[in-house]
């Protein structure tokens with residue numbers, strides 16, 4: 001006869017969704033969205049610092 005002593009529910013750790021960063025919904029506009037420096041037409045930010053800075057400001061302004 002099988003014993004079934006393990007009856008713990010699965011932990012819902014994997015259920016937390018990854019937060020969507022505001023910058024990920026922006027279209028490239030030919031310049032940095034944060035510092036307005038001219039960029040390639042496919043880029044939105046000149047570097048990670050600008051991308052993070054934009055996200056920080058977006059978090060405050062909604």
Ligand SMILES: [Zn+2]
Pocket residue numbers: 032033034035036037045046047050
């Ligand atoms: Zn920039």
